[in-house]
Amino acid sequence: MDELDSEIVRLLQSDARQSNRELARKLGVAPSTCLERVRALTRRGAIRGYHADIDPAALNRAVQALVSVQVRPLNRAVIDTFKGFAAGLPEVLHVFVLSGGDDFLLHVAVQDLDRLHAFLVDRLSKRAEITGFRTSMIFQQVSNTTPVALPS
Amino acid sequence: MDELDSEIVRLLQSDARQSNRELARKLGVAPSTCLERVRALTRRGAIRGYHADIDPAALNRAVQALVSVQVRPLNRAVIDTFKGFAAGLPEVLHVFVLSGGDDFLLHVAVQDLDRLHAFLVDRLSKRAEITGFRTSMIFQQVSNTTPVALPS
DNA sequence: ATTGAAAGCAACTCGGA
DNA sequence: TCCGAGTTGCTTTCAAT
Numbered sequence: 336m337d338e339l340d341s342e343i344v345r346l347l348q349s350d351a352r353q354s355n356r357e358l359a360r361k362l363g364v365a366p367s368t369c370l371e372r373v374r375a376l377t378r379r380g381a382i383r384g385y386h387a388d389i390d391p392a393a394l395n396r397a398v399q400a401l402v403s404v405q406v407r408p409l410n411r412a413v414i415d416t417f418k419g420f421a422a423g424l425p426e427v428l429h430v431f432v433l434s435g436g437d438d439f440l441l442h443v444a445v446q447d448l449d450r451l452h453a454f455l456v457d458r459l460s461k462r463a464e465i466t467g468f469r470t471s472m473i474f475q476q477v478s479n480t481t482p483v484a485l486p487s
Numbered sequence: 488m489d490e491l492d493s494e495i496v497r498l499l500q501s502d503a504r505q506s507n508r509e510l511a512r513k514l515g516v517a518p519s520t521c522l523e524r525v526r527a528l529t530r531r532g533a534i535r536g537y538h539a540d541i542d543p544a545a546l547n548r549a550v551q552a553l554v555s556v557q558v559r560p561l562n563r564a565v566i567d568t569f570k571g572f573a574a575g576l577p578e579v580l581h582v583f584v585l586s587g588g589d590d591f592l593l594h595v596a597v598q599d600l601d602r603l604h605a606f607l608v609d610r611l612s613k614r615a616e617i618t619g620f621r622t623s624m625i626f627q628q629v630s631n632t633t634p635v636a637l638p639s
Numbered sequence: 640a641t642t643g644a645a646a647g648c649a650a651c652t653c654g655g656a
Numbered sequence: 657t658c659c660g661a662g663t664t665g666c667t668t669t670c671a672a673t
Contacts, residue, residue: 365641365643366666367641382542385502386500393531395639401583401585425634428634431553435622435623450637469588471588473584474584476582476583479579485602506649520659
């Protein structure tokens with residue numbers, strides 16, 4: 336990860352569909368050089384993929400919430416099982432496995448409040464390993480789409 | 488958002504760099520048709536952009552945490568100010584503005600535990616509007632990269 | 640590791656259905 | 657709205673450095 340790699344990563348985070356030529360032009364190197372750098376970054380696993388950013392409203396997901404969940408007993412089998420269960424639900428965008436007061440945080444996005452309630456009652460409340468959960472509605476969200484590499 | 492649009496969105500979520508021709512082939516339409524659909528989705532704001540997915544470790548961000556924050560007084564000026572402040576910090580990946588017990592949730596990613604501690608002490612503790620915060624370490628994260636459109 | 644040249648493809652436009 | 661042909665431009669390879 337030298338200076339060139341960092342800049343490639345930064346530019347592809349902000350716009351993954353710009354052409355390799357444009358990337359090369361911004362970096363001041365030949366397109367073939369740029370292409371090889373991108374391939375190397377991908378081989379190494381630094382670049383994991385390219386994803387379109389879709390407006391949740393366009394996916395009928397106007398209501399978003401964060402649900403913190405506690406499970407017991409807190410062992411590997413229970414954690415892995417619940418993680419797999421949660422990740423497989425269509426309402427769930429992200430599952431975080433945590434330490435601290437909460438064991439999991441679920442980022443969910445659904446059509447409306449009724450569906451959120453149904454998710455909590457029909458999906459979560461039925462699981463025996465869940466000993467408690469707490470829901471916070473998301474009103475706004477700001478994302479840093481181009482996190483930079485931090486210095487060591 | 489008909490069936491074709493939904494499928495385009497789904498495919499671009501899973502791989503934003505596949506060629507328009509490949510997209511068209513998978514959908515069984517002409518490339519020119521597919522291109523026009525993608526442009527219309529972008530014009531309407533359904534497609535908001537395309538971003539490379541980068542391994543946090545490659546950006547020197549091996550340590551990730553979720554920090555829930557309470558601020559007072561809870562009015563628009565304080566909320567907007569804190570939101571802007573938090574979103575501008577290089578350690579912060581996402582800012583969620585919430586209802587419920589917490590007012591904000593910050594998703595932060597830093598080099599190591601020392602830097603996390605420094606972030607909490609030097610950045611957050613200095614803010615007068617913050618009346619409390621709580622940090623949970625992130626051990627694992629599963630993301631649904633291709634959320635589907637939900638039925639109405 | 641980087642480059643330039645050349646071949647192969649894809650993006651994009653536009654006229655027609 | 658969709659399609660297909662044609663032009664323009666990009667991606668990709670490869671031999672040389």
